[in-house]
Amino acid sequence: MSKPIAIVWHRRDLRVHDNPALHQAVSAGHTVLGLFIVDTEALCHRDMAPARVYYLRESVNELQFAYQKLGGRLSIRQGNPVEVLKSLVEEVGASALFFNDDIEPDTRKRDDEVLQALKIPVHLCADLLLHPPQTVLTQGGQPYSVYTPFWRNWSVRVKPKPAVKPDRLVSPDHPLGHFPELVDLGFHFSPNLLVVPGEAAARKQLADFCTQSIYDYDDRRDAPALPGTSLLSAALNFGTVGIREVWQSTQQAWQAATHEDQRRNLTVWQQELGWREFYKYVLFHFPRLAEQPFRPQFAEFVWDEDQERFERWCRGETGYPLVDAAMRQLNTVSWMHNRLRMVVASFLTKDLLINWQWGERYFMQKLVDGDLSANNGGWQWAASVGTDPKPLRIFNPSTQAQRYDTQAHFIRKWVSELKDVDTRSLLDVERFLPLERARFGYPVPMVDHKEQQQIFKERYRQVPKRSDFEQSSSD
Numbered sequence: 001m002s003k004p005i006a007i008v009w010h011r012r013d014l015r016v017h018d019n020p021a022l023h024q025a026v027s028a029g030h031t032v033l034g035l036f037i038v039d040t041e042a043l044c045h046r047d048m049a050p051a052r053v054y055y056l057r058e059s060v061n062e063l064q065f066a067y068q069k070l071g072g073r074l075s076i077r078q079g080n081p082v083e084v085l086k087s088l089v090e091e092v093g094a095s096a097l098f099f100n101d102d103i104e105p106d107t108r109k110r111d112d113e114v115l116q117a118l119k120i121p122v123h124l125c126a127d128l129l130l131h132p133p134q135t136v137l138t139q140g141g142q143p144y145s146v147y148t149p150f151w152r153n154w155s156v157r158v159k160p161k162p163a164v165k166p167d168r169l170v171s172p173d174h175p176l177g178h179f180p181e182l183v184d185l186g187f188h189f190s191p192n193l194l195v196v197p198g199e200a201a202a203r204k205q206l207a208d209f210c211t212q213s214i215y216d217y218d219d220r221r222d223a224p225a226l227p228g229t230s231l232l233s234a235a236l237n238f239g240t241v242g243i244r245e246v247w248q249s250t251q252q253a254w255q256a257a258t259h260e261d262q263r264r265n266l267t268v269w270q271q272e273l274g275w276r277e278f279y280k281y282v283l284f285h286f287p288r289l290a291e292q293p294f295r296p297q298f299a300e301f302v303w304d305e306d307q308e309r310f311e312r313w314c315r316g317e318t319g320y321p322l323v324d325a326a327m328r329q330l331n332t333v334s335w336m337h338n339r340l341r342m343v344v345a346s347f348l349t350k351d352l353l354i355n356w357q358w359g360e361r362y363f364m365q366k367l368v369d370g371d372l373s374a375n376n377g378g379w380q381w382a383a384s385v386g387t388d389p390k391p392l393r394i395f396n397p398s399t400q401a402q403r404y405d406t407q408a409h410f411i412r413k414w415v416s417e418l419k420d421v422d423t424r425s426l427l428d429v430e431r432f433l434p435l436e437r438a439r440f441g442y443p444v445p446m447v448d449h450k451e452q453q454q455i456f457k458e459r460y461r462q463v464p465k466r467s468d469f470e471q472s473s474s475d
């Protein structure tokens, strides 16, 4: 008798290793047909970065090949997911559907529609987070809204092991289909990424990072000119690598460490994985964050709607070298160093007084690793409207440059017209005089940091809850 057929629907899990849905479907004795649905309505909109569509397409194509290497088939279909799934179930006579979970509000709504529409058993598998968000709660049974107590609870829990990769797959005969070309979807993109899409490259990157750079991560992670971070964000967001495998690699690195300082560095990287998990957890419990500030009183904050200033920030022409270098990095390689995401987000909100949601949107239009939860969490943090218990942080772009780009290597790399300017001028906006700027064809600062800071603080003061303001600090 032939085995029952299950469809394994891949979404943000573009891999065969450590894939709970695939593993469970195979373990239950099914013949498995892999599926990826190109939902053009969800994909083709203004806020979709071409870099993400490129990464997605390449990774799905590689996944199709990985299925074939295991003896199976992955079908690529185009259309509305509910309709595609309903008709595919009929076409192949599937008796079960398996897919991995997601926490984004729109995706959860869509998944509920799928659950309602299909008449066969649907298995929704825990994948995206190391611990399901409903399971990590305060003693009072409430979700955490502050990272540190969340981390204390989350980090001591025993982490699940990676799901086993199937040795071979058996699939029903079915047309493979293909992912449309980018231009046919309305995107134009010349690949210039720092990362290679697909599962094989992601796993190699993880292995390299966890045998080398993880051991001095904390010492190097804040210097944007150094290759000190893992560059795994796109892989984690598209699921070309599984989070259990990532965590297990950190545990193996811990075993292999030869001294305490290596373990300290490694723990700091694990804490970053904790931030990833925290922002997803918070969005799961407070889906309104996708549209609103965590602290609701800040919905009334008076922002400037200055389109011209915003566009100069987007282009990297603010006259603040570190800010401009960061924005040009983003515009060129579709990725920005974490320290600089904080710097430019602080600059947009606290120096230009522009709504954090404008910046959040621009990031999603550019980033290869653009992700609703991490991006929204980062922007709310930077704008002082989010879950951070120390609410008012204002970054001084000159101080940040002096601390983290000490030789101005990063600035010179990305703002090429400044490559012959002396380091002191590049690291201190006030020392970089207008005449000298004119000589290099570089603009004067578009605003005065000290003045703008005062205006921001004044407006911040107008918002109720004075006690928040009293905890202010300057970084």
Ligand SMILES: Cc1cc2nc3c(=O)[nH]c(=O)nc-3n(C[C@H](O)[C@H](O)[C@H](O)COP(=O)(O)OP(=O)(O)OC[C@H]3O[C@@H](n4cnc5c(N)ncnc54)[C@H](O)[C@@H]3O)c2cc1C
Pocket: 221, 229, 230, 231, 232, 233, 234, 236, 237, 272, 273, 275, 276, 277, 279, 336, 337, 338, 339, 341, 342, 345, 363, 367, 369, 370, 371, 372, 374, 375, 376, 377, 378, 379, 382
């Ligand atoms: C304003 C702002 C916007 C951001 N937007 C995004 C986004 O759209 N997508 C995204 O993945 N990250 C975002 N981040 C978080 C962080 O900047 C990136 O995850 C990181 O720069 C990716 O580089 P990496 O993989 O080398 O990170 P590493 O330093 O090697 O960190 C390892 C992993 O931990 C996670 N991580 C690290 N820092 C954070 C953080 N602060 N919040 C959540 N997860 C984190 C990521 O998955 C990252 O790949 C944002 C941060 C800020 C301040």
